[in-house]
Amino acid sequence: xIGNRIAVLFAATCVAVSSGTxxxxxxxxxxxxxxxxxxxxxxxxxxxxxxxxxxxxxEKITVINMIPREQSTETVRxxxxxxxxxxxxxxxxxxxxxxxxxxxxxxxxxxxxxxDGGNRWALRxxxxxxxxxxxxxSVDFATRGGTLYTGILKGxxxxxxxxxxxxxPFTGGTMTTLTDDSLRALDQPFASAITxxxxxxxxxxxxxxxxxxxxxSTAGGNGRTASSxxxxxxxxxxxxxxxxxxVIEARNTAQQDMPPIRHAVHSSGVLYGIFxxxxxxxxxxxxxxxxxxxxxxxASGATPFTSVNDPSDAVAGRIVVSGRTVPAxxxxxxxxxxxxxxxxxxxxxTNAGHVWIAWADSDATSFYTLHVRRSTxxxxxxxxxxxxxxxxxxxxxxxVNSNGVVAFLYQRLTGTAPNRRWATHVQRTTSGTSWSDLIxxxxxxxxxxxxxxxxxVGRNFYGTFPAWNRPDMANFPxxxxxxxxxxxxxxxxxxxLNTVNVNESVDPFxxxxxSLRVFDICLLTRLCTEPVLExxxxxxxxxxxxxxxxxxxxxxxxxxxxxxxxxxxxxxxxFYHIFLxxxxxxxxxxxxxxxxxxxxxxxxxxVGNGIVVSFRPRRDNYRPRDIGDYYLTxxxxxxxxxxxxxxxxxxxxxxYPQSEHLRRRGAGGNAKK
Amino acid sequence: MKTSAALVAALVTGVLGxxxxxxxxxxxxxxxxxxxxxxxxxxxxxxxxxxEDVSRLAIVRVDDILYSVPxxxxxxxxxxxxxxxxxxxxKEGEQRVFYTxxxxxxxxxxVVELDSKPAPPASQVxxxxxxVERSRQQQTEAQxxxxxxxxxxxxxxxxxxxxxSTIPRGASEHxxxxxxxxxxxxxxxxxxxxxxxxxxxxxxxxxxxWVGWPKYREGMEGIWLLRSYSMGRxxxxxxxxxxAADFRARSEEALVRRLAR
Numbered sequence: 008x009i010g011n012r013i014a015v016l017f018a019a020t021c022v023a024v025s026s027g028t029x030x031x032x033x034x035x036x037x038x039x040x041x042x043x044x045x046x047x048x049x050x051x052x053x054x055x056x057x058x059x060x061x062x063x064x065x066e067k068i069t070v071i072n073m074i075p076r077e078q079s080t081e082t083v084r085x086x087x088x089x090x091x092x093x094x095x096x097x098x099x100x101x102x103x104x105x106x107x108x109x110x111x112x113x114x115x116x117x118x119x120x121x122x123d124g125g126n127r128w129a130l131r132x133x134x135x136x137x138x139x140x141x142x143x144x145s146v147d148f149a150t151r152g153g154t155l156y157t158g159i160l161k162g163x164x165x166x167x168x169x170x171x172x173x174x175x176p177f178t179g180g181t182m183t184t185l186t187d188d189s190l191r192a193l194d195q196p197f198a199s200a201i202t203x204x205x206x207x208x209x210x211x212x213x214x215x216x217x218x219x220x221x222x223x224s225t226a227g228g229n230g231r232t233a234s235s236x237x238x239x240x241x242x243x244x245x246x247x248x249x250x251x252x253x254v255i256e257a258r259n260t261a262q263q264d265m266p267p268i269r270h271a272v273h274s275s276g277v278l279y280g281i282f283x284x285x286x287x288x289x290x291x292x293x294x295x296x297x298x299x300x301x302x303x304x305x306a307s308g309a310t311p312f313t314s315v316n317d318p319s320d321a322v323a324g325r326i327v328v329s330g331r332t333v334p335a336x337x338x339x340x341x342x343x344x345x346x347x348x349x350x351x352x353x354x355x356x357t358n359a360g361h362v363w364i365a366w367a368d369s370d371a372t373s374f375y376t377l378h379v380r381r382s383t384x385x386x387x388x389x390x391x392x393x394x395x396x397x398x399x400x401x402x403x404x405x406x407v408n409s410n411g412v413v414a415f416l417y418q419r420l421t422g423t424a425p426n427r428r429w430a431t432h433v434q435r436t437t438s439g440t441s442w443s444d445l446i447x448x449x450x451x452x453x454x455x456x457x458x459x460x461x462x463x464v465g466r467n468f469y470g471t472f473p474a475w476n477r478p479d480m481a482n483f484p485x486x487x488x489x490x491x492x493x494x495x496x497x498x499x500x501x502x503x504l505n506t507v508n509v510n511e512s513v514d515p516f517x518x519x520x521x522s523l524r525v526f527d528i529c530l531l532t533r534l535c536t537e538p539v540l541e542x543x544x545x546x547x548x549x550x551x552x553x554x555x556x557x558x559x560x561x562x563x564x565x566x567x568x569x570x571x572x573x574x575x576x577x578x579x580x581x582f583y584h585i586f587l588x589x590x591x592x593x594x595x596x597x598x599x600x601x602x603x604x605x606x607x608x609x610x611x612x613x614v615g616n617g618i619v620v621s622f623r624p625r626r627d628n629y630r631p632r633d634i635g636d637y638y639l640t641x642x643x644x645x646x647x648x649x650x651x652x653x654x655x656x657x658x659x660x661x662x663y664p665q666s667e668h669l670r671r672r673g674a675g676g677n678a679k680k
Numbered sequence: 681m682k683t684s685a686a687l688v689a690a691l692v693t694g695v696l697g698x699x700x701x702x703x704x705x706x707x708x709x710x711x712x713x714x715x716x717x718x719x720x721x722x723x724x725x726x727x728x729x730x731x732e733d734v735s736r737l738a739i740v741r742v743d744d745i746l747y748s749v750p751x752x753x754x755x756x757x758x759x760x761x762x763x764x765x766x767x768x769x770x771k772e773g774e775q776r777v778f779y780t781x782x783x784x785x786x787x788x789x790x791v792v793e794l795d796s797k798p799a800p801p802a803s804q805v806x807x808x809x810x811x812v813e814r815s816r817q818q819q820t821e822a823q824x825x826x827x828x829x830x831x832x833x834x835x836x837x838x839x840x841x842x843x844x845s846t847i848p849r850g851a852s853e854h855x856x857x858x859x860x861x862x863x864x865x866x867x868x869x870x871x872x873x874x875x876x877x878x879x880x881x882x883x884x885x886x887x888x889x890w891v892g893w894p895k896y897r898e899g900m901e902g903i904w905l906l907r908s909y910s911m912g913r914x915x916x917x918x919x920x921x922x923x924a925a926d927f928r929a930r931s932e933e934a935l936v937r938r939l940a941r
Contacts, residue, residue, distance in 0.1 A: 075786030077751075087888075105888045110714045110749045110782035113892075117785075122730045129729070129786025138892040138923075142854065163892050163922070165911055166854055178733045180763075180783075180792065192912030194852050220852050221912035263851055290851055336851050346853035457853050490786070577723050578739060608730040623730075667725045667734050 041065075041531045049530050053603045055486050056527060061443030062435075065531070067521040067604075070447055072476060072489040073102055073119050073128040074514050078109055079491040079503040082512040087456025088471035090517070091146040091198075093153060097464050098124045098606050101146050101155055101176050102471050104515040105456065108132050108139040116141045116162055120177055124606030125469065125517045127490060133173065133181050138163025143195050149211040150202035150274075154242050157182060158196025158215045166220055168193035170236065170250055185246045186236070192221040195348070195457075196236070199270040203305070205240075212305050213241040216268030216280060219254070223263035231256035233264035233282040233298075239307055255300050255312045257323040261285045265295060265333065265347035267458070277359035278302040279386060280312060281352040283333060283366070284324075290336035296329040297350065297366045299386045315386045327380065327389050331368035340375045340401055341420045341427050341452040348457035349377070353405035353413070356463070360385040363413055365403035373398030377417055379405075381439055394439040397432075404461035406468055412437055414468045414520075416461040420452070427452040431472045433461075433520065445520075450475040450482045453513050468520040476500065476514035487516070525596075525640040526604030529558035539651075540567040545587065547641070547652040555643040555652075561599075562633035569658040573631035577662030580629040584668055585639065588617035588655035595641050602628060602636035610665035617654065621665035711819025713779035715791055716747040716812050717755075718799045719762070720775045727761040729788040736767050737790075743775065744805060746812045751782065752789070761790040775799040777808065821939075827925050828939040831905035833871035835878055836933055837863045839900045845881060847917070854890070856883035856911075860918070861896040863904060867933070870940050871906075880906060881918045893920070894927040903928040903936050 046065065049056055055068050074081060085104040093099040102119035109117065109130060116136040119128045134141055134157065142160025149156070157171040167189055171182035200213045214237040222228030233256040238249035256264050265283035272278045280300040288294040300323060301315040302308070313323035335347035349367035365379045379395040382388060400419035407413050415434045422428050431448040453475045461470040478493035478500060480486070491514075492501040500509040529535035535556045539546035545568065549555055565571035574580055587597065592613065599609050599622045609622040620639075628635040661668045719740040727737045740762045742755045763783060764770055776796045784790030800808055828834065845858040863878045883890040905926040906919035921927050928936060 077785050077789065107891075108782065109785050110751050112714060112749075112782060127787055129784055129788075131784055132782055140888065140891055142889040160854070160889055162888075165856070165889050166852070175733075178731050190913060192914070194854060218852070220850060221914070223850055225848055225850065226912075226914055265851060266853055285851065293851070336849065336855070344853065347851065348853060578726060578728070610732055662723050662739075663726050664732060664734055666732060 045531045049527070054527065054530070056523075056531075057485065059443055059445075061441075065523060067523060067527060068445075068485045069125065069519050069521070070483055070485055070487040071125060071128070071517045072487060072491060072514050073104075073471070073517050074476075074489075074491040075129055076490050076492060077503055078130065079501065080509050081109070082510045083107060084454055084513045085515050086454055086473040086513050087143070088459050088473050088515045089145045090460040090462060090469060090471040091148045091155060092462055092464050092469045093148045094150050094464050095153070097467070097469075098122055098608070099177065100125050100469070100517075101148075102128065102515060102517060103141070103144040103146055104471075104473065105140065106130070106515070108136070111139065113137065113139045113163070115139070115181055118146065118176065119515065121517075122177060122608040125519055126488075126605050128517065131176065133176060133179065134159060134171065135169065135181055135184060136162035142166075145196055145198045145215075147198035147200040147213075149200040149213070149242065151209050152202060152211065152242060154211055156198050156200045156211075156213045156241065158198050158217070160194070160196070161187070166192035166194055168196050168217060170196065170215060172241065172248065183246065185241070185248045186250050191219070194218040194220045195266045195268070197267065197269055197458075199272050200241075201272045201274060203274065203276070209242070210240040211238075211242040212272065213238050213250075214270045214272060214278065214306070216270050216282070218264060218266045218268060219252070220263070224260070225262055230260040230263055231258070232260070233268050233280075233284070235268065235270065235280060235306070235312070237306055239305060253306070253311055255280050255324070256282070256284060256298075257313070258284060258320075261287050261293065265293070265335070267348045267350050269350055269352050271352045271354040271362065272305070273354045273356070273359040275359045276304045277354070277385065278306055278312075279352055279354060279362055281350045281364055281366075283347055283350060286329065288332070291334055291338045292332050292369075293335065293347065295331050295333045295347070295368070297327045297331065297364070298324040299327055299352070299362075299364060299382075300324045301386050325386050325389075327364065328366075328378075331366075331370075333367065334369050334375060340399065341429065343401060343453070343455040344457075345375060345401070346457055349401055349403055351403040351405045353407050355407045355411060356409050357411070361407075362386055363405050363407065365405055365415065365417075367401060367403065372396060375399060375401060377401070377403050379415055390439070394436075395434065395442060402455060402457075402459045402472070404459055404470065406461045406463040408463040408466050408468060410466055412466075413439070414461060414463065416459065416470050416472065418455060418459070418472065424452075429453065429455065429474065431474060433468070433470070446484050447518055448472070448474045448483050448487075448516065451477065455513070466522050469518070471515055471517050473513050474516050475511060477511050524600075524604060525556045525598070525642045526558050526600050526638055528556055529640075530604070542568060543655060543657060544568065545654045545656045549647050549649055549652065552646050552648055554645070555641070555647045557641040559639045559641070561635070561637040561639055562630075564639065564658075565633040568656055571632065571634055571658055572660040580624045580626065581660050581662045582621055582623045582664050582668060583634060584619050584621045584659045584661065584665060586614065586617060586619050586655075586657050586659070588615070590617050590654045592618050594644055596644060598640050600638050600640055601625075604638070607637070612665065612669075614669065619665065619669070621668065623664070711816050711822075712781065713747065713794055714749045714782050715752045715778075715780045716745075717742050717778055717780075718744040718746065718775060718805065719778050721770050721772055722759060724767065724770055724772055727790070728759050729761045729784050729790045731761070736764050738762050738764055738767070738770055740778065746777070746809050747816060749782070751785070755789065761788060763790060763792045765793045765795060770796070824925065824935070825939045827905050827923070828936060831870060831907055831926070833873065833878065833906040833919055834869035834903065834936065834940055835863060835865045835871075835873055835906070836867045836869065836903045836930060837865040837878075837901070839896050839898050840864045840877070842896060842898055844884070854887050855885065856887075856890055857885040858882070858916075859884040859896075869903070869933070869937055878904075878906070879918055880904065881916055881920050892923055894924055901930055903930060903933055905936075
């Protein structure tokens with residue numbers, strides 16, 4: 008069933024285009040014929056669709072400045088971004104940056120939250136702090152259950168590391184502190200979480216790579232500082248929820264390992280870690296090895312992270328490269344500091360033996376060069392040469408999607424002072440030998456921080472990066488949307504009420520690269536079914552065995568199918584609850600989308616023998632008589648036999664979101680209509 | 681209309697919670713409140729922000745602002761979402777005084793209720809406003825008193841020299857890059873400062889881990905509330921100031937002296 012669904016959906020993404028004329032796709036699965044003119048028209052309508060010539064498919068790219076409109080006057084350095092996307096519901100995300108509490112409070116710091124797939128972001132003050140900000144911060148959702156795990160250096164307290172948890176970052180309060188190392192000096196906690204099944208129950212395995220700075224030899228430690236603090240069942244247990252620290256460096260060092268320790272964890276239990284071992288020399292030209300460790304069973308055994316040795320010394324941890332000079336402490340690239348913080352690792356979601364890494368060093372190519380390599384035998388051996396080499400670049404991040412497409416995100420410095428710029432790239436490949444390059448931003452030189460983030464869920468990629476926030480479309484080749492007030496004609500930032508100019512600074516940006524969705528396919532092709540209009544019924548006629556897609560404009564529904572209530576009372580606009588009877592959500596994916604097909608915050612649940620989908624129109628896209636420019640989309644999860652599929656349907660309005668509306672409806676019989 | 685002093689006291693006691701022991705029992709929550717306002721509950725169990733679980737939420741219209749951090753100063757007349765402490769005690773249409781803290785910002789505003797009370801009659805609002813302001817001033821002083829109480833050494837004076845410290849730097853992006861500042865001591869308020877000079881440490885880095893720690897330049901004058909500090913188990917050889925509140929204006933010397941007694 009799942010394979011069939013992927014094949015169908017993937018076919019939908021493999022849309023071939025040739026200039027001006029319909030053509031056949033050259034990728035997997037069935038192709039879809041489209042007219043290039045339709046694509047151009049859709050782009051003119053504001054859809055961020057893009058034909059990728061390398062992959063010969065059309066994809067959807069979204070770039071968003073994450074600063075909320077209400078924070079339009081802020082000018083702080085919101086750098087060093089991180090991101091978590093809820094795997095079971097990718098409309099829900101949490102982002103982080105060096106952003107202080109907007110109220111000025113010192114006791115909590117904010118994260119960014121989105122419930123509409125990253126199109127809009129808000130700040131939530133839910134991170135414990137001592138100065139209203141965080142030091143380092145990294146977040147990850149477990150695969151199932153919705154629990155968010157967070158590692159921080161507690162704001163205002165130097166290198167005091169805390170590990171946190173919340174079962175609901177979207178409505179909950181301050182996160183629960185699971186560990187708080189007040190007596191240690193620890194650095195750069197970086198989160199990786201996964202859910203697995205044990206005895207029929209879900210358990211969250213959670214790993215934080217971190218650097219035990221207080222164990223450096225110059226502070227009296229043994230110099231083996233690359234570490235992991237992990238729990239094999241972190242979801243509900245009381246603090247410390249099973250978290251315990253483990254050193255993963257098995258060799259001696261010159262003084263310490265460098266700050267970043269990153270993990271990649273596979274659902275099979277194979278767990279990787281990567282770090283720089285400071286082997287010799289002194290800063291700012293420390294000589295390092297790049298080490299990859301592996302554990303075959305979630306680090307649950309007596310000797311975790313010892314599943315792969317290096318053939319040179321039979322010690323745990325494969326030395327991928329050695330003797331590399333890593334400029335840091337002090338060093339800089341443009342206006343960004345270099346702090347030996349640039350390693351990345353990703354594992355293929357369906358093949359635990361295929362693992363990709365990236366690191367930075369100084370080589371003949373440039374002062375600071377990124378390298379990408381791959382292992383196809385679980386880190387035992389590695390590609391002898393770089394699969395990709397990027398000079399003058401930093402902040403690498405890697406992810407592999409469910410189709411095996413590898414994405415590599417980084418920021419490259421171009422130009423010469425005083426006109427240097429950071430170009431934020433995503434390169435993608437399936438083979439490792441040839442790559443598709445996409446530039447997300449090309450912005451003036453600035454501080455960036457020591458990491459950014461890239462993740463995959465299914466076939467889509469999601470990421471965050473820091474960049475200078477001058478509102479200039481020329482700086483964002485794939486387009487960009489600002490939530491904060493900005494004038495793209497005069498290229499100035501404005502305050503919330505658009506009365507005065509605001510200085511430029513560094514902001515966090517979110518992006519996603521998605522395959523096409525029902526709305527897009529219906530706009531670009533004739534492969535969608537036109538529903539029959541009848542009062543109170545949604546009828547989908549199907550002529551032949553085929554996957555079915557419907558994109559049904561809600562104003563049209565209001566004309567014929569529904570009596571659409573207006574805005575009287577309580578909350579304006581209120582919530583609209585669309586009931587579809589006799590529909591099986593296992594067979595039909597139902598969603599409400601906006602005027603350009605964008606995801607909206609919405610709730611959906613089974614009611615009786617059907618479903619109810621609820622949403623609240625945006626103020627800027629609301630018309631009391633027909634709700635607004637929204638679409639009800641349906642997609643069958645499998646080819647549907649010939650027939651007429653009829654669902655009873657109606658709409659109810661109330662000032663309450665779905666759960667409360669249904670509660671009142673159940674209690675009182677009928678909700679307000 | 682005149683109101684007797686006794687009635688005012690009774691109202692204040694009821695609304696703000698001034699206890700007979702002389703200490704405002706509401707003082708702490710009032711001063712912790714970032715947004716204190718009189719609001720009308722428009723709709724319990726709903727929200728102006730995106731939220732699925734609204735069982736503890738309510739839409740509240742801001743009728744009058746008694747205290748606000750700058751972020752919320754323009755909210756009068758608008759509707760916000762309040763995460764209620766005790767949802768069952770709040771009724772639709774009821775006007776209450778809300779003591780709140782910031783929670784959600786973006787596509788609407790949400791605050792967390794620290795506490796709330798039924799709103800006083802209009803004639804008593806100004807009294808309440810004054811009480812809130814006084815309570816905040818008291819709390820500000822209490823916070824300073826706590827910094828003073830926990831300081832090991834308090835001196836007033838002037839920075840005469842600043843230089844890099846000899847503490848070795850580590851390979852961390854958060855290395856503080858410790859700097860030393862010599863303070864020519866004018867007055868010792870607590871502790872001892874032999875030789876008339878105190879040397880303190882402060883982070884020279886602009887790294888995020890040290891945001892809020894004061895930085896010093898030659899010629900700066902003030903009062904320093906100084907304390908020991910350890911990075912993990914490594915105790916620094918000299919004292920530090922950890923917050924902006926630990927470096928005070930010289931004009932506050934009498935206040936600091938009083939609190940240091």
